[in-house]
Amino acid sequence: MKSPFEIKKEICEVGHKLWLKGFVAANDGNISVKLNENEYYCTPTGVSKGSLTPDMIIKVDKNGKKLEGKLNPSSEIKMHMRVYAERPDVTAVVHAHPPVSTAFTVADIDLDQYILPEAVLTIGDVPTCDYGTPSTMEIPDSLDPYIQNHDAFLLRNHGALTVGCDLTKAFFVMEEVEFNAVICKHAMELGAVHEIPNHQLKKLMDLRKKMNLPGRHPGIDYEEDNNVVTADKDNLVDTITKKVLEALNK
Numbered sequence: 001m002k003s004p005f006e007i008k009k010e011i012c013e014v015g016h017k018l019w020l021k022g023f024v025a026a027n028d029g030n031i032s033v034k035l036n037e038n039e040y041y042c043t044p045t046g047v048s049k050g051s052l053t054p055d056m057i058i059k060v061d062k063n064g065k066k067l068e069g070k071l072n073p074s075s076e077i078k079m080h081m082r083v084y085a086e087r088p089d090v091t092a093v094v095h096a097h098p099p100v101s102t103a104f105t106v107a108d109i110d111l112d113q114y115i116l117p118e119a120v121l122t123i124g125d126v127p128t129c130d131y132g133t134p135s136t137m138e139i140p141d142s143l144d145p146y147i148q149n150h151d152a153f154l155l156r157n158h159g160a161l162t163v164g165c166d167l168t169k170a171f172f173v174m175e176e177v178e179f180n181a182v183i184c185k186h187a188m189e190l191g192a193v194h195e196i197p198n199h200q201l202k203k204l205m206d207l208r209k210k211m212n213l214p215g216r217h218p219g220i221d222y223e224e225d226n227n228v229v230t231a232d233k234d235n236l237v238d239t240i241t242k243k244v245l246e247a248l249n250k
């Protein structure tokens with residue numbers, strides 16, 4: 001079992017990685033770890049995740065009230081507490097503002113393309129929760145429709161929230177969400193997003209079952225035809241126009 005200092009150190013290491021990867025700006029983002037039903041470690045408000053040290057980590061109760069620590073908990077701790085209340089399988093929560101996946105919410109494009117085997121296996125589609133004012137109950141409430149079936153959530157015009165059975169897993173899910181969004185954006189810029197075919201998706205889901213992967217997964221509807229989900233609209237119109245003209249000239 002890890003000592004309190006080791007857990008605090010691990011939280012700081014994840015904070016540093018979030019900052020180094022550009023997933024947070026200024027004092028953005030927060031991390032928490034469950035110790036038991038009524039004790040949780042979390043990051044303080046007003047500190048860059050790149051400058052976190054173990055002595056800054058705060059202990060709060062299940063209502064987010066401070067039990068120990070010099071600094072104060074983040075006002076966004078409410079969404080962490082909602083996750084712990086609803087998901088007994090979760091022991092760590094990470095919130096950040098990864099730029100590309102956050103941009104998908106700003107552009108109102110769902111991050112539901114099955115394009116990378118690793119992302120299909122671990123997270124599936126990532127739901128976009130309704131916009132909420134930070135620090136209010138609007139954000140925890142926006143998680144409600146998805147909280148039981150997902151480990152990753154996009155917060156509209158805000159950022160992302162990921163959960164896991166330990167802190168490393170919750171952080172890996174955050175990395176996976178952003179990586180998947182980056183590849184999807186590049187593919188869109190190149191002109192088309194070709195999804196993994198249905199029969200291959202089924203194999204991946206069978207593999208997930210066989211590997212007994214931890215965490216919740218929304219599953220995949222194999223019935224839909226999803227070979228090409230997104231093609232650049234202008235390119236599509238150009239292609240159709242060209243084909244029509246070719247046919248007329250014959």
Ligand SMILES: [Zn+2]
Binds near residue numbers: 095159
């Ligand atoms: Zn935030």
